[in-house]
Amino acid sequence: MLFLSPTLSPTIMIRTRPRLPELNLLRLCIWLVLLAPGLCAKDGEVSVTPLDDATGKPVPIRISIQNTSGRPPKLPGLLRRGNWFLLDRTIVIRQREGDFNYIGSRGLEYAFTQGGFTLSRDAADEHPIYVERSCEMRKEDWWGGDMWAEVPREELARWMGADDLDLALSSVRAEQPSASSVETTDAAPTKPKPKPKVDAANTIRIEDSRARWVDEASLIDLRLESGLLVHGWPRMDKLSQKDIALPIAPRILERALADQVQHIALVQPWSRDVPLLLAQGQIDSIAVLAHHLQPDKGLPITAAAYNPDPVRFNGPRGLGRLVEYTYWQLLDAGFRIAPAAASGFGRAGLDTHLGYNRVYVSLSGSESDATWWERLKSGKAMVTNGPLLRALVNGELPGATLKSPDGSPLELQIDVTLTVRDPVEYLEVVHNSRTLYRARLDEHAQRGGVIPPLKVTHSGWVLIRVVTDHEPSYRFGMTAPYYIDIGGKTSWKKEAVAYFQAWLEESAKKISKLDAAEQEAYRPFLEKAREFWQQRMSQAQ
Numbered sequence: 275m276l277f278l279s280p281t282l283s284p285t286i287m288i289r290t291r292p293r294l295p296e297l298n299l300l301r302l303c304i305w306l307v308l309l310a311p312g313l314c315a316k317d318g319e320v321s322v323t324p325l326d327d328a329t330g331k332p333v334p335i336r337i338s339i340q341n342t343s344g345r346p347p348k349l350p351g352l353l354r355r356g357n358w359f360l361l362d363r364t365i366v367i368r369q370r371e372g373d374f375n376y377i378g379s380r381g382l383e384y385a386f387t388q389g390g391f392t393l394s395r396d397a398a399d400e401h402p403i404y405v406e407r408s409c410e411m412r413k414e415d416w417w418g419g420d421m422w423a424e425v426p427r428e429e430l431a432r433w434m435g436a437d438d439l440d441l442a443l444s445s446v447r448a449e450q451p452s453a454s455s456v457e458t459t460d461a462a463p464t465k466p467k468p469k470p471k472v473d474a475a476n477t478i479r480i481e482d483s484r485a486r487w488v489d490e491a492s493l494i495d496l497r498l499e500s501g502l503l504v505h506g507w508p509r510m511d512k513l514s515q516k517d518i519a520l521p522i523a524p525r526i527l528e529r530a531l532a533d534q535v536q537h538i539a540l541v542q543p544w545s546r547d548v549p550l551l552l553a554q555g556q557i558d559s560i561a562v563l564a565h566h567l568q569p570d571k572g573l574p575i576t577a578a579a580y581n582p583d584p585v586r587f588n589g590p591r592g593l594g595r596l597v598e599y600t601y602w603q604l605l606d607a608g609f610r611i612a613p614a615a616a617s618g619f620g621r622a623g624l625d626t627h628l629g630y631n632r633v634y635v636s637l638s639g640s641e642s643d644a645t646w647w648e649r650l651k652s653g654k655a656m657v658t659n660g661p662l663l664r665a666l667v668n669g670e671l672p673g674a675t676l677k678s679p680d681g682s683p684l685e686l687q688i689d690v691t692l693t694v695r696d697p698v699e700y701l702e703v704v705h706n707s708r709t710l711y712r713a714r715l716d717e718h719a720q721r722g723g724v725i726p727p728l729k730v731t732h733s734g735w736v737l738i739r740v741v742t743d744h745e746p747s748y749r750f751g752m753t754a755p756y757y758i759d760i761g762g763k764t765s766w767k768k769e770a771v772a773y774f775q776a777w778l779e780e781s782a783k784k785i786s787k788l789d790a791a792e793q794e795a796y797r798p799f800l801e802k803a804r805e806f807w808q809q810r811m812s813q814a815q
Contacts, residue, residue, distance in 0.1 A: 506536020594748025
């Protein structure tokens with residue numbers, strides 16, 4: 275609508291449009307002048323190869339890499355779990371420009387490697403990632419294993435090279451795919467992102483010639499009340515995963531013992547049925563280091579079916595300390611069970627990697643997986659998720675029985691070799707759950723790294739451990755126990771037996787709330803467990 279003023283003549287404004295073809299052509303010319311250098315530039319590229327610092331030879335490693343925004347790049351062609359890529363080849367990354375930082379790791383026997391590189395246009399660089407070995411446990415006759423990973427065998431074998439591990443067990447049957455929540459592909463995605471790019475044609479797979487043993491566990495029962503792991507059970511090995519219907523945990527153990535399986539372990543030593551399973555038969559090892567301990571966190575203490583002291587056992591280290599305490603109570607109650615380790619690598623919801631928790635076994639010159647399992651059962655072992663602790667007591671490996679036939683005090687000469695990546699809180703010698711010797715690492719070093727001769731006057735057990743001050747989780751190394759025999763006497767503690775009796779009654783209350791059929795299935799095992807622990811109490815001191 276047009277309004278006219280009565281006193282002014284209307285003003286008419288006329289706008290003309292420029293001719294579009296000429297204007298667009300002008301704009302195009304300007305942009306071409308400005309962008310010509312960039313259009314002619316090539317993507318920058320960097321060739322990345324992981325190398326052993328001492329030998330200069332390629333080795334597979336784990337690598338966590340991110341850009342300046344803190345986001346990991348897409349690297350098609352590399353296996354990935356969580357924030358870690360498996361770098362077992364030379365890769366060529368092409369991208370116009372960008373800065374990247376990384377952390378490289380190859381297990382506990384190597385130092386962490388940190389670094390970065392910048393991609394520039396037209397650049398063609400080489401970036402070797404050197405990993406430095408701190409010690410070589412295998413040359414000292416210590417062979418490392420992780421007793422539980424939830425990835426297929428073929429993939430597991432490749433990650434073993436990156437974490438320098440000798441033995442690993444997979445809980446994934448051959449017909450089972452890996453967890454869908456975890457990226458495992460070894461092929462480029464169907465719709466690759468344009469940046470950054472990995473030149474798959476120029477990748478060279480690093481072959482890891484070191485002999486490694488990878489197998490499938492016959493059975494692993496991760497129900498909250500159980501935690502049984504069975505290896506070497508032909509009856510179960512023949513079954514498909516879909517054909518396995520698990521009865522109650524004590525019934526599983528009963529059948530495994532009857533079939534004389536190769537190895538039975540507890541990988542959830544905080545579960546409800548632990549006192550029933552211990553009372554029932556021979557447990558070969560207990561995962562003192564299990565999936566409750568992860569690199570930067572731990573399972574909450576509320577996961578424990580029984581907590582005798584919520585004030586003492588709480589916080590991020592609570593469950594780790596409780597499991598260690600439970601293991602010591604086992605020893606005080608007269609059990610001779612080896613410590614073990616299992617990480618749960620690949621399990622949905624766990625933020626861990628293969629071999630984070632590992633058990634080293636001394637093979638005494640033999641090189642076979644059968645010997646590894648036998649020697650683990652006999653306690654020729656040490657467990658760790660950080661410090662590499664090698665110890666001899668009176669010249670003997672862990673698991674040995676040290677005797678004083680005439681009942682006189684037994685002198686202990688302890689030799690320790692220690693390799694650490696984390697700051698150490700203290701080194702300790704424990705005898706029957708009590709400190710026999712304790713020193714901070716700087717104090718120990720001031721003494722020339724020598725533990726003075728120690729004397730024990732009672733039968734029982736001795737172990738050596740090193741605790742770090744890693745706060746997000748409980749990180750330590752511990753030898754399997756040495757057993758002390760003074761004058762042929764036993765030394766079972768009533769307090770330790772009472773600990774498991776109280777746990778058993780707490781479990782019985784929870785079982786009483788199950789349906790009638792399950793209660794009936796548990797009834798004979800509860801009765802036998804009460805009899806077992808009562809008999810052990812009568813023998814305790």
